[in-house]
Amino acid sequence: MGKIAFVFPGQGTQFVGMGKDIYENNALAREEYDKIFKNLSFDLKTPMFDGPEEILKKTKYTQPAIVAMSLILDKLLKQKGINPDFVAGHSVGEYSAIGSAGFLSLDEAVKLTSFRGEVMNEIAEKVNGGMAAVIGMSSDKIQEFLKTIPGIVEAVNFNEPKQTVIAGEKEAIEKACEILKENGARRAMPLAVSGPFHSSLMKPAGEKLKEELKKYTLNNTSIKLVANTTAEFISTGNELKEEIYNQSFGPVKWVDTIEKLKENGVETIYEIGPGKVLSGLIRKIDKSLKVISVNSIAAIENL
Template sequence: MSKIAFVFPGQGTQFVGMGKDIYENSEIAKKEFDEIFGSLSFDLKDAMFNGPEETLKKTKYTQPAIVAMSLVLEKLVRAKGITPDFVAGHSVGEYAAMGSAGFLTLSEAVKLTSFRGEVMNEIAEQVNGGMAAIIGMESSDIIEALKEVDGVVEAVNFNEPKQTVIAGDKQAIEKACEVLKSKGARRAMPLAVSGPFHSSLMKPAGEKLREEAEKYNFKDAEVTLVANTTADFLTKPEEIKAEIYAQSFGPVKWVDTIKKLKENGVDTIYEIGPGKVLAGLIKKIDKEIKVVNINSVEDVNNL
């Protein structure tokens, strides 16, 4: 029998005005957004709806904004009678997946995301790190080549078969880009990010997140979540708490995640949230899977 998965995007998909059309055109959305906005100690609504872009780009705002919009849209998709058999999220999108799975309420998921944004920012400022996208090379070859580079540099985001993101020390990243190009990478591009996310340099953020997660009332999942770091199924509070810790300095195994969904009967994936980044990645991983993109009121109405 064919199955459905909901997937949620990560950082970089934000835009000024995000969520505004949903807020103004849906009573359900307005109620959910107001509850989320009311649970935070800063004005996320103004940052999302009015910007400016510089404010929305700050991790403290970016991460909860993406998760908030994703989760409100998810509610609207469910209101249409569409429910997932599995959920997954890319990087910070995993926090939207947590809310969708029922581990946390919507506002709890956004609140924890907002803490993640702050702590990631804080640690990123303490380490001189960065990230780079490597295009046109198998991930196994990238991992092998990185062994030749001194300093901390790791393959962290396995986005699609020929696109992997590396993270680590700034100098090690520069050296790695040269080495990988010499070994056949089509492109090696430094990314405009504030830190070496998902690398071992971010472990102190994991420690703080583990501590913070203990303050939340996690419940057993109603929907199975596929974890970023392992592509394993998670349903229990202890499992998701371990993933929150590991994911802050561990890999995003997106290729394995999509393969896992396919192996378990998923033939339709709804990408819910800003942008269409995941749809592009999924198509490169498996052309047979149907992807439905939901990022506006119009998309929901067309269901």
């Protein structure tokens, strides 16, 4: 029988009202949400359920909101007897995967995510950086061209064979978009994000996360997590500490992650959390995989 993987989306999938249907219609979900909200030093419930969008869009709120919703859906899915052999998450989605695999409890995973959101925000405001999506060109070719551009600009999200995100200094990003379009990229467009996430400019955030991790006990787990930065399996707390540090300024190797799951017998992938972004990417990486989107209470009930 084919194996099952749970995957979790990252930033950009948030929307006002996310998770509200789950909170209002499921007693277990409400209990878990209340525990999460109580465990944080700021009000996450209002921006998540009622907005305004400008507040929810701030990294400090976005990241824990996505992870909270994803992990509560994860819990409801497991309650139905569906359990993963492997987990993975895209960017901040990796923190949902950390909670799903059991490295941390649900509310601790959200709490660590909220710290990540704050430090990412803080560092992003200090560096004049950004990100851009490049479509219609292989990642190898993109990386070759980036070597010729002055300043810091790096390929950071390998989303699908013909879609790669670059990040770095604003001027270098603009120059890169120009050069990549001149050399055959179908599109190269700056993204509406507040910083150069996953690039080397974010290393100070990694240092702060490393320090914060001293307050947490990371368990070893029986469910293996595929790491963003290496696309290799992780199942011990020590390996995870290293990944959390590296991931804040390292790449998201999503294509390699999906290939790793397939190589290890995965046939069915559940995308758990807001939106359906990962389902689209996975289908472009490997059409033979069955992808099921779990993004609402209705989706859980319809399984």
